[in-house]
Structures are given as C-alpha cells and as structure tokens.
C-alpha cells in the first residue's frame with residue numbers, strides 16, 4: 447500500500463506490487479527438512495542433559511517449526527510488514543483517536559538505558575532520575591490542563607475515566623452521599639457510559655442541541671441533588687468546541703455536581719485553552735493520543751487523571767512527593783485515597799515519550815501543533831464539503847464529521863467509501879461513529895500531515911465521490927488492491943485464526 451505521487455484513481459488498480467509477484471502466501475510451506483538460518487561450530491564442551499533439570503516439562507521432540515534459510519525468514523517478515531498499513535507509510539485519518547506521528551526522538555529517549563531499565567523496586571533514593579522525569583511530566587500536564595494535581599497511574603483513557611469517576615464518588619461520599627447518577631451526552635465515546643456504570647452510577651442520557659452541543663435547558667432540568675457528575679468530551683466527538691462550557695460548569699456546581707472532562711480530544715486545546723480555567727473539576731488525558739505514540743494494536747497506553755485541589759486527597763496511591771532537601775519519594779500514607787488502580791506507577795515508557803514530545807515542542811511548539819491540527823481538519827472540511835454532507839455546520843476543531851447521506855442515495859455507505867480509500871493508499875477514517883451522525887465519516891488528520899499529503903487525501907476522497915456516481919460497484923466491492931478484501935468482520939473478531947499450524 448505504498449503511496450506514490452501518481453494521480454490517484456482506478457488506474458492504479460490491478461497494478462502488481464513487486465513484493466506480490468512471488469508465491470508469498472506459501473512461505474511457511476516452503477519449509478524443507480534440514481534447512482537452517484544459522485550454523486554453529488561443533489560442540490567442544492561436555493553436553494548438558496537438561497531433562498534432569500526440567501523433568502516432565504522437558505520437550506522430548508523438536509517443535510514442528512518451519513525450516514528455512516535466513517534470507518527466506520527475513521523476506522517473510524519484511525513482506526508481512528508491507529501487508530499492513532502504518533503511520534510510517536501514510537496518513538491515518540482516524541477521528542476520535544488522534545493517530546499522530548510519533549517522532550523518532552521520543553523512541554530514542556525512551557530507550558536510554560538508565561530510564562528504560564529503572565526497576566520499579568529500586569529504592570527511591572536510587573531512582574531520582576526517573577522520578578524527576580515523572581515529576582516534570584506531572585508539572586507540565588498540570589500546567590497544560592490548568593488543574594492542581596495529577597496521577598499518572600491509569601494505563602488507558604478508559605482506565606483514566608474509571609479513576610476520575612472513583613475520585614468523584616469518593617468526594618461525594620466524603621460529603622455524605624455518593625449520589626446516584628451521571629449525565630452523559632448522546633455524542634459521548636462509548637467508554638463514558640461504561641465507566642459510569644462500572645463505578646456504580648446510573649447513566650442518564652443528555653440530548654445534543656442542533657449545533658451538536660449541550661442543550662442548557664435539558665441540562666438544567668436533569669441536574670439535581672442525585673447527580674454526581676456530567677461526563678463531557680470537549681471538543682465533542684463531532685469536533686465541536688462546547689462554547690457554553692463555563693455556563694455548564696456553573697449549572698452543575700450550583701447543584702453540587704462535578705464536571706468530568708474526557709480529555710481524549712486535547713489535541714484541539716493544548717496551549718490554547720485550559721480545562722481547569724473553564725470549570726472542569728477532573729479530567730483524563732490520553733498520552734497515547736495527544737502526546738504522540740499512536741495507539742492501536744494493544745500497545746502501551748497512559749491515561750493520567752488531573753483534578754482540582756479538593757479532589758487531591760482521593761488520588762490513587764502512591765503519590766510523588768518532594769521532601770525539604772529536594773529528594774523525591776513515593777508517599778503511600780493517604781487515608782482518603784481511592785487506592786491503587788494499577789501496579790507500580792503507570793506505563794513509564796509512555797511518560798518518557800510524552801515528556802520528550804512536550805519538551806521537544808516547547809510551549810510555542812505545542813500551541814502551533816494545536817493550530818496546525820485544527821487548520822488541517824478545517825482544510826479538509828473546506829475541500830470536501832461540496833461533495834459530502836456536513837450534518838453539523840458549527841466550526842470544526844481537530845476533526846470533521848461528514849455523513850454518507852448523498853452517497854447512500856446511490857447505494858454506497860460510509861464503510862464502502864472507507865474501504866475504497868485503502869485502494870488509494872490511505873488508512874480508512876473512523877466509520878459510523880459518533881452515533882448521533884447516521885453514516886458518519888469521521889476524519890482527523892492531526893498536525894503531522896503536510897499540505898501535500900492532505901491534498902492527496904482530498905483528491906482521493908473527491909475521486910471516490912465521483913466513482914460513487916459513475917461506477918458505484920467499484921466502491922461497493924473495494925478494496926481491490928489488498929491481499930484480502932471484504933472479510934467477515936464478525937468472524938474475524940470472534941474466531942480469529944492467529945496461529946500457523948503444521949499440516950501433518
């Protein structure tokens with residue numbers, strides 16, 4: 447799926463890529479007995495019989511692994527790596543997920559031996575370097591969010607939500623009543639209602655208004671003394687900034703309810719606006735979105751939770767403290783803490799990457815990043831809104847959400863267009879989410895992309911819109927350039943075949 451600068455379009459179809467010319471699928475079957483990828487000199491020391499050490503666990507027969515030469519193995523894995531799509535190959539316009547490029551310097555820094563190999567059981571006095579990294583990251587994130595305190599323990603966004611709502615619950619309990627319900631807008635990410643439910647709250651749905659924001663009247667009607675919090679994503683999942691946010695906070699606070707912000711979309715706010723300044727009490731960040739290291743494929747994540755001072759006593763233990771002499775140490779004695787939410791201190795590798803990203807950009811760079819991300823989304827919106835339906839006309843922030851309304855009239859759905867995009871060398875955008883937009887095409891280019899890449903993407907989307915009118919079958923049966931085309935997605939998720947098994 448290598449992208450070229452050739453004009454995109456169906457003429458690239460059927461073009462055989464060089465690595466597809468061989469009998470590649472059969473590489474495992476290329477095995478032939480006795481082939482080796484290495485050669486060791488004959489044993490010149492006494493052989494050790496491991497069976498006495500290993501007992502029953504000692505394997506009696508060799509595993510049935512394919513036998514191949516080194517170059518065959520190298521080619522196999524290199525070829526496999528080209529069958530998949532990666533941010534290193536081209537744009538990854540998944541909305542809501544901020545799949546930005548992870549600068550190589552972050553990887554370099556996270557592998558510095560002294561940091562990468564700092565053992566979590568090392569005494570604090572011998573871990574001052576990594577503790578300094580953690581402390582500095584905490585201070586940067588507190589500054590960026592405008593909050594007062596933070597925990598880096600949660601290992602993902604959803605885990606951060608869970609931790610944040612535990613803080614909300616602990617605080618309400620300390621006031622005498624944990625309260626009963628959490629309000630969640632209908633545009634929310636699915637993890638929000640799941641979090642509230644897991645924390646023992648009833649979820650109450652809040653309808654969006656015509657601009658895709660919170661309906662203040664509905665909110666006023668629904669908030670009462672049993673409302674623990676509102677969980678709000680800002681900008682929302684349709685990429686719209688909630689301009690009434692301060693008023694929303696006021697309405698909640700008047701009834702003693704708290705404002706939780708899902709900060710997964712901070713890529714549109716960093717350096718421009720601080721949740722702590724617009725009334726948010728507690729929020730999570732997705733370091734693996736906003737602060738590089740794209741997620742997906744189950745890689746390590748990090749979902750720090752930042753809060754206002756009144757919630758600090760409830761933060762998970764341990765909490766990083768600096769003593770008078772400047773030394774840092776973990777404090778475990780926090781009587782009001784919700785307890786641990788994860789082993790040790792969080793995904794430290796992620797902390798290092800995020801800090802490297804923040805320091806490499808600096809305050810001006812981070813602001814520029816936000817501006818570029820918003821500019822890129824709006825550029826795409828401007829260049830495509832004549833061909834794709836824009837259900838919410840409110841100004842877009844870091845992502846733009848179209849719908850397939852016009853294409854559906856011709857029998858082509860958002861999922862078909864997304865699959866056709868693969869033929870043009872792009873990863874699909876987010877399909878059918880958010881749910882308040884029927885047939886959504888959710889596009890988030892991020893700041894990583896150049897004007898040239900954006901123009902290629904736009905050209906592809908325009909070309910597909912034309913195909914929908916002229917040759918809809920071509921789109922409905924896409925992708926045509928991949929090794930497998932329309933998979934049974936349900937079976938692929940429920941019964942994945944992940945292992946090669948030797949045929950006897």
Ligand SMILES: *Cc1c(COP(=O)(O)O)cnc(C)c1O
Pocket residue numbers: 542543602603604605635637679683708710711732747749
């Ligand atoms: C990604 C995302 C989450 C969940 O984050 P994970 O790290 O995937 O658990 C929550 N809310 C929003 C708006 C998101 O985009």
